[in-house]
Amino acid sequence: MANPEFLQPEGLPEPIGQYSHVVRARPEHLITVAGQVALDERGELVGRDDFDAQVRQVFENLERALAGAGAGLSDVMKFTTYLVRAEDLAAFRRVRQELFARLYPEGRYPANTLLVVDRLVLPEFLVEIEAIAAV
Numbered sequence: 001m002a003n004p005e006f007l008q009p010e011g012l013p014e015p016i017g018q019y020s021h022v023v024r025a026r027p028e029h030l031i032t033v034a035g036q037v038a039l040d041e042r043g044e045l046v047g048r049d050d051f052d053a054q055v056r057q058v059f060e061n062l063e064r065a066l067a068g069a070g071a072g073l074s075d076v077m078k079f080t081t082y083l084v085r086a087e088d089l090a091a092f093r094r095v096r097q098e099l100f101a102r103l104y105p106e107g108r109y110p111a112n113t114l115l116v117v118d119r120l121v122l123p124e125f126l127v128e129i130e131a132i133a134a135v
Helices: 051-068 086-103
Strands: 005-007 022-024 030-036 076-083 111-116 127-134
Touching: 030 051, 051 086, 051 127, 076 086, 086 111
Parallel strands: 076 111
Antiparallel strands: 005 022, 030 127, 076 127
């Protein structure tokens, strides 16, 4: 692992959610993971019209993608999250809080940018998340 440093720079407020403002690493290898959506290993949609199920599948896909590159979620420096409905923001925070309790038990969360967009590549996708990791 690149031993990332999770920073709270002076003059910035505490994060309003489960993320860090700045994560710094001196990586030997930088890994970028394309946006993951709620498709299972057979390419079938998981959780049609079920936002929570889609978020869980996306994180499962992120774990698999990172493992394929010799990394894990603990190596992630930054997520970029795309939601298609602003009304899903509370649900996203709730599911992420549940998942992050297991994935990041020390409370050292990757940086995150969250955007609400008009739509994703297919209209049935409700969430997409990409990642940058360092090992």
